[in-house]
Amino acid sequence: MKETRSTCPYCGVGCGVIIESDGAQITGVRGDPEHPANFGRLCTKGSTLHLTASAAVTMQTRLLQPMQRATRGSAPAAISWDGALDVAVEKFSQVIRDYGPDAVGFYVSGQLLTEDYYVFNKLAKGLVGTNNIDTNSRLCMSSAVAGYKKTLGADAPPACYDDLKRAECIFIVGSNTAWAHPILFRRIEDAKAANPAMKIIVADPRRTDTVEIADLFLPIQPGTDVMLFNGMLHLMLWEGWTDARYIAEHTSGFDALKATVRDCTPDHVAQVCGISKDDLLQAARLFATSGATLSLYCQGLNQSSSGTAKNAALINLHLATAQIGKPGAGPFSLTGQPNAMGGREVGGLANLLSAHRDLANPQHRAEVAALWGVPDVPQQPGKTAVEMFQAAADGEIRALWIACTNPAQSMPDQATVRRALQRCEFVVVQEAFSTTATCDFADLLLPATTWGEKEGTVTNSERRISRVRPAVPAPGEARDDWTIGVAFARRLEEELGRTNTLFPYPDAESVWNEHRESTRGRDLDITGMSYAMIEAAPQQWPLREGESTGRARLYEDGIFPTPDGRARFVDTPYKPVTEAREARYPFSLNTGRLRDQWHGMSRTGTLGRLFGHAAEPTVQMHPQDMARRQIAEGDLVHVTSRRGSIVVPVAASSEVGLSQAFIAMHWGGEYLSGSSSTGTLLAGVNALTTPSFCPDSKQPELKHAAVKILKAELPWSLLAAAWLPQEAALHTVAALRKLMQSFPFASCVPFGTGGALAGSGADRTGILFRAAAHEAADDALLAQIEGLLALDGADTLRYADVKRGQRRAVRLVRDGADAHLEGFLLGGDTRAEAWIKALLQDRLPAQAFGRQLLRPGASAPSGVAARGKVICSCFGVTQTAISEQVVLIRGTDDERLAKLQATLKCGTNCGSCLPELKRMVRAGATPALAEAP
Numbered sequence: 001m002k003e004t005r006s007t008c009p010y011c012g013v014g015c016g017v018i019i020e021s022d023g024a025q026i027t028g029v030r031g032d033p034e035h036p037a038n039f040g041r042l043c044t045k046g047s048t049l050h051l052t053a054s055a056a057v058t059m060q061t062r063l064l065q066p067m068q069r070a071t072r073g074s075a076p077a078a079i080s081w082d083g084a085l086d087v088a089v090e091k092f093s094q095v096i097r098d099y100g101p102d103a104v105g106f107y108v109s110g111q112l113l114t115e116d117y118y119v120f121n122k123l124a125k126g127l128v129g130t131n132n133i134d135t136n137s138r139l140c141m142s143s144a145v146a147g148y149k150k151t152l153g154a155d156a157p158p159a160c161y162d163d164l165k166r167a168e169c170i171f172i173v174g175s176n177t178a179w180a181h182p183i184l185f186r187r188i189e190d191a192k193a194a195n196p197a198m199k200i201i202v203a204d205p206r207r208t209d210t211v212e213i214a215d216l217f218l219p220i221q222p223g224t225d226v227m228l229f230n231g232m233l234h235l236m237l238w239e240g241w242t243d244a245r246y247i248a249e250h251t252s253g254f255d256a257l258k259a260t261v262r263d264c265t266p267d268h269v270a271q272v273c274g275i276s277k278d279d280l281l282q283a284a285r286l287f288a289t290s291g292a293t294l295s296l297y298c299q300g301l302n303q304s305s306s307g308t309a310k311n312a313a314l315i316n317l318h319l320a321t322a323q324i325g326k327p328g329a330g331p332f333s334l335t336g337q338p339n340a341m342g343g344r345e346v347g348g349l350a351n352l353l354s355a356h357r358d359l360a361n362p363q364h365r366a367e368v369a370a371l372w373g374v375p376d377v378p379q380q381p382g383k384t385a386v387e388m389f390q391a392a393a394d395g396e397i398r399a400l401w402i403a404c405t406n407p408a409q410s411m412p413d414q415a416t417v418r419r420a421l422q423r424c425e426f427v428v429v430q431e432a433f434s435t436t437a438t439c440d441f442a443d444l445l446l447p448a449t450t451w452g453e454k455e456g457t458v459t460n461s462e463r464r465i466s467r468v469r470p471a472v473p474a475p476g477e478a479r480d481d482w483t484i485g486v487a488f489a490r491r492l493e494e495e496l497g498r499t500n501t502l503f504p505y506p507d508a509e510s511v512w513n514e515h516r517e518s519t520r521g522r523d524l525d526i527t528g529m530s531y532a533m534i535e536a537a538p539q540q541w542p543l544r545e546g547e548s549t550g551r552a553r554l555y556e557d558g559i560f561p562t563p564d565g566r567a568r569f570v571d572t573p574y575k576p577v578t579e580a581r582e583a584r585y586p587f588s589l590n591t592g593r594l595r596d597q598w599h600g601m602s603r604t605g606t607l608g609r610l611f612g613h614a615a616e617p618t619v620q621m622h623p624q625d626m627a628r629r630q631i632a633e634g635d636l637v638h639v640t641s642r643r644g645s646i647v648v649p650v651a652a653s654s655e656v657g658l659s660q661a662f663i664a665m666h667w668g669g670e671y672l673s674g675s676s677s678t679g680t681l682l683a684g685v686n687a688l689t690t691p692s693f694c695p696d697s698k699q700p701e702l703k704h705a706a707v708k709i710l711k712a713e714l715p716w717s718l719l720a721a722a723w724l725p726q727e728a729a730l731h732t733v734a735a736l737r738k739l740m741q742s743f744p745f746a747s748c749v750p751f752g753t754g755g756a757l758a759g760s761g762a763d764r765t766g767i768l769f770r771a772a773a774h775e776a777a778d779d780a781l782l783a784q785i786e787g788l789l790a791l792d793g794a795d796t797l798r799y800a801d802v803k804r805g806q807r808r809a810v811r812l813v814r815d816g817a818d819a820h821l822e823g824f825l826l827g828g829d830t831r832a833e834a835w836i837k838a839l840l841q842d843r844l845p846a847q848a849f850g851r852q853l854l855r856p857g858a859s860a861p862s863g864v865a866a867r868g869k870v871i872c873s874c875f876g877v878t879q880t881a882i883s884e885q886v887v888l889i890r891g892t893d894d895e896r897l898a899k900l901q902a903t904l905k906c907g908t909n910c911g912s913c914l915p916e917l918k919r920m921v922r923a924g925a926t927p928a929l930a931e932a933p
Contacts, residue, residue: 004471005032007458008046009111009451010598012335013037013183014460015046016538019452019471026053026452026472036538037161037460043182044596044873044912048607051763053452053472057606060730063434064476067445072422076445081477081487088401088444089491091426095399096128096496102380105132105388105397108348109404110140110337113456113468115511116481117339117348119503120403123489124382125347126372126502131359131382132397134350136405137343138385140336142697143302145344147311148333150570150696151319153562154523155344155356158554159294159330160462160540165191166328169290171283172202173314174225174300174703178209179595181298181334181461182912189213189914199286203228204300205590206662207655209915216282219657221274222588222704223577226306229313230261230574231269232284233320237261241288246322250558253569257316260571272574274657288321292328299336299592303703305578308696312570319567325555334461341459345524345541346515350382351698354518371518372502384698385411386691392420403430403481404448408437409600409668412689412700413643418681430484433602435734437669437683447478450603454480455508457534459541463550465529466538482511520545523561577704578692581659585641585706587625590656591665591685592703595912596873601666606730608752608765612870616770617667617747620653621709622660629711636712636745636772639663641705644687647674647712647745647772661709663688665702672747673740681741714744714772716805718782719830721751721768721840722789722823729765732788736769742781743771751841753876766840776805782827791823799854804828810836810853818845821853828856835860838867871920872906872913882906882920896921 001022008015016035020028029050033040051057058064066084067076079087095103106124108117117135124133145155152158164170164187178185192198192213202211203218203225211217220228236242237258247254266277273280287293295318301310315331323329335341347353347368354371357364365377383391389407391397393416400421411417421427421441429442432450439445453474459465474480479487486503493501505511509531519541520527527545540550560567581588596610604610619639621631631637637650639661648663656662669683676682688707693700724732733748740746746769753764769785771777779802786792791809799808807827812819821839826832836853839846844864852858868879885903889896897918901907907914 001027002471004469005467006452006469006471007338007466008042008049009338010045011181012337012340012461013181014338014458014464014466015042015183016466017042017046017049020050021471024472025055026050035466037464038183041183041186041910043910044610045598045604047874047910048610049451052603052606056726057730058475059727061433061435061602061606062475062478063431063439063445063447064478065447066477069443072443076442084444084446085487085491088428088488089495092399093492093495095425099398101128101130101378102132103397104128104130104399104401105383105392106401106403107385107388107405107407108133108135108343110135110137110340110343112343112404112481113339113454113458114342114346114515115456115508116403116485117343118346118354118511118515119482119485119489119505121346121348121354122372122502123485125353125377126374127489127492129378131350131378131380132388133348133382134385134388135343135348136385136407136410137337137340138349138699139303139410139702140299141302141333141340141344142349142699143304143307143311143694144333146308146694146697147315150308150568151312151315152555152567153560156523156554157333157461157463158324159332160552161187162552163294163328163330163332164188165194167191167198167292167294168328169199169201169286169293171287171293171295172200172210173295173297174204174302174310175296175298175334176204176206176208176210176592177296177334178212178915180336180593182910184334185210186911199290201283201286205657205660206592209595212915212918216279216286218273218275218279218283221272222590222660223304223306224273224574225301225310226313226572227264227269227272227574229317230264230572231266231273231280232287233257233317234261234264234269235266235281235284236288236317236320239285241284242320243322246558247320250560250566251319251569252564252566253571254320256571257569260573264574287317287323292326293318293321293323294329295331296334297331298334300703302699303701304699305692305694305701306575307694307699309570309572309575313572316569316572319569325553325558327553330553332461338460339458341461341463342457345459350384353377354515355522356524368518373500374502386693386698386700389417389420390691392424395423398424399426400424401428401430402438404432406436406438406600406602408441409670409684409686412686412702413691414683414687415644416691430481432478435670435730436600436602446484447476448484449474449478449480453478456482457512462540464538464540465526465534467531467534480508482508578701579642579690579704579706581706585708587659587661587707587709589639589641589688589705589707590660590662590703591689592662594664594666597664597666599666600668601671605671605750608750609763609873609876611749611751612873612876614664615751615869616749616768617648617663617672618651619648619709620651620656620662622656622658623652623654625658626650626652629709631711636714638710638712639688639707640710641688641690641707643690644682645676646672646682646684646687647714648672661707670737671749673737674743674745675741676744712745712772714774716773716776716828717830718769718771718777718825718827719833720785720789720791720825721766721837722791722811723764723766723840724790726763726765729767732767735788736767736785739781739785740771742777743773746771776828782807782825786825789823789825791825797850797854806856808854808856812846812850819847820844821846824853831857832860834866835864838864841867871916872904874909875905877904877906882917886920886924893918893921
């Protein structure tokens with residue numbers, strides 16, 4: 001048994017982990033108690049990392065050797081690494097010769113390590129001679145970059161995690177921190193408990209779990225953040241709450257901003273934002289008069305056509321009140337991905353160069369050219385993410401290299417993205433998982449290593465650089481991302497007639513050292529930060545040569561990295577969202593994260609237990625909106641924007657405002673799909689989202705799209721679910737997904753046994769397939785589904801009524817004196833799904849219910865009830881169990897919570913479920929149960 005210290009590959013908190021391994025297999029993971037980001041804590045996702053690296057998952061989901069397609073649409077065949085790299089060089093060099101370097105593009109990822117990022121940035125800009133390299137961080141953090149640079153002069157978050165316990169007021173805006181950054185939220189809970197006088201303000205169109213900790217909730221209308229901030233500044237000026245001395249000594253540009261906010265009166269702001277004037281005044285007072293105010297913000301500000309203005313308007317508040325450069329204060333952007341910050345540091349965006357240099361600056365280009373030993377760096381701005389795929393769709397970009405990201409799921413306006421991938425002459429996908437949607441479009445697939453196998457560094461939200469270390473050897477023929485880039489670059493150099501290699505790297509540390517040298521004299525100078533130093537402890541930048549520790553917070557001296565040393569106020573007039581709600585599209589669609597899932601779920605989606613809290617795709621609507629449209633819980637609806645339409649079940653949620661809707665960002669075509677009457681593929685939430693982007697940051701407005709929601713008339717329904725052997729379950733998911741397009745609506749998700757710590761024996765994996773159509777599916781298709789779910793054997797009971805479109809199949813397996821349900825298919829009448837799913841999941845004795853299982857519309861037998869969704873993923877505690885216990889407990893809310901935790905153990909491990917537990921305890925009554933498979 002071996003233990004290896006590394007870093008979690010999920011969100012930007014950057015938690016330290018200790019990986020347990022035995023030979024070539026990762027066997028466990030726990031939080032690193034010495035890591036300053038998490039001090040041993042892990043969330044539901046981090047604590048199950050080892051399960052995503054199991055042998056069963058690896059064999060079913062990992063890309064283990066290079067693969068090539070002879071023609072588009074054909075099955076890929078194995079090819080050697082030499083052969084794969086030769087093909088890639090031949091195709092890319094041909095495009096460069098025939099059409100120029102800007103006819104190729106590289107689309108990379110905030111989940112790459114800094115060393116990977118550095119190599120690909122140098123490959124594109126230094127060797128190929130194109131700035132067409134961008135990253136999926138463009139979709140999450142580029143507005144924060146632009147906002148920091150416009151106001152403070154550099155892309156550098158000035159605060160740190162330690163400021164959470166030093167703050168007297170925390171302003172959380174555009175961030176469901178409780179779900180997106182769970183371990184950071186635990187630290188907020190700790191700070192609030194230690195200092196009950198601390199005030200927390202949350203501004204968000206949805207009433208998320210983060211609101212549970214708020215003293216003041218501002219349920220603003222979508223996209224009105226700039227108006228909110230300008231209105232707060234208007235009141236601060238009126239009440240004399242600004243700091244005139246700080247403004248005069250350390251800033252510039254305040255007069256122009258004052259003229260703009262003069263018109264942002266409380267009456268006007270309350271009307272636009274949809275909040276009360278009293279709440280607006282209270283927010284302004286708490287922010288400005290607190291001894292130390294810390295703002296936390298994320299995608300709600302960034303993913304917007306006014307993303308840069310939103311960031312700048314919030315920073316304006318900090319500058320106007322001197323809430324910056326001191327403990328507990330500052331504008332703190334929370335990074336979405338584990339190394340989005342590292343990608344920014346190496347210049348891995350189409351408009352940046354190494355070490356926060358600007359592509360538009362001739363001196364900066366000359367400095368990088370000299371460092372790399374090339375004549376020059378091209379000055380033509382590169383295509384950013386949305387622009388790159390539009391250019392490929394238009395035939396301008398002819399070869400694409402995609403690394404560690406899944407644009408066929410994550411990019412907005414999927415119709416354009418998929419057209420780009422189909423039209424592009426040559427597509428390379430460098431990926432660890434073969435199951436992502438983008439792999440289906442690849443001409444060449446290159447297997448990459450992933451968490452637990454990689455070597456390098458990442459930077460978290462507080463500018464802290466941590467080591468990523470390999471615990472086990474790479475499986476199959478997978479290679480580290482940076483080594484793939486170097487191998488390709490060296491062959492391309494030879495093909496292009498270069499005599500001296502730009503890529504003389506024997507190991508990851510040598511790449512790091514060149515990156516480190518590129519930062520010398522820059523705002524993020526890390527020339528004093530060696531691998532050996534980071535081995536000892538993660539370090540924050542800047543850390544210059546000769547220094548022993550990094551800087552926790554910036555701008556304490558009031559001097560900023562601008563030409564005159566002053567921070568700059570930015571004039572931020574309010575602009576509404578690109579697509580206004582109107583009669584044809586009366587709803588504002590928001591997207592966001594689920595508590596237990598990550599991005600496109602290529603990793604978390606391999607674990608059935610992580611679907612317990614949100615079991616299937618849904619669109620959330622306010623109950624009043626549903627009532628007006630005569631839509632009931634679970635009904636299928638068409639959600640349609642100007643770009644596409646999907647069919648999805650509806651869920652009532654009072655967390656969502658009137659005329660608003662919410663679909664989680666994770667539900668791509670791998671989990672939610674179907675086909676329209678014209679044959680058009682309906683593929684996940686991003687079939688709906690808009691490519692409109694912020695003119696400064698080029699970040700798309702993923703947080704808002706105008707949609708209409710209409711009940712879908714699909715009278716025939718299908719529900720099938722079964723437990724399957726772990727070594728075959730994910731292969732079955734892949735096979736079932738190919739059948740999803742046979743229906744106007746279909747979803748396919750895993751489900752699993754109780755929590756990681758439930759002590760219920762070996763984990764089990766199940767698959768749930770749901771579909772709907774205008775008429776009954778043909779027997780051959782249903783038989784195919786039954787066969788995939790092992791419902792075609794002698795132990796399966798059957799019933800069929802072809803005339804009425806009814807079909808039943810239930811598999812009972814004897815276990816001692818009774819039998820348990822191992823799988824079922826309900827075609828036509830699916831009203832019995834709640835109690836039949838409970839029989840399946842809870843392994844209840846089922847032999848006595850044979851006839852009821854086969855009878856359409858049969859009511860639930862005595863003692864069998866819906867189990868409700870899983871609230872505590874660690875111990876597998878369901879909503880039903882918690883609700884039943886809550887009504888029996890007496891005392892204060894805190895006492896009842898403590899008794900609940902002592903009885904059921906829920907909320908005693910990672911804490912991700914605590915906000916929901918507290919809400920249930922406060923309610924003190926059984927809430928409406930949400931169904932789970």
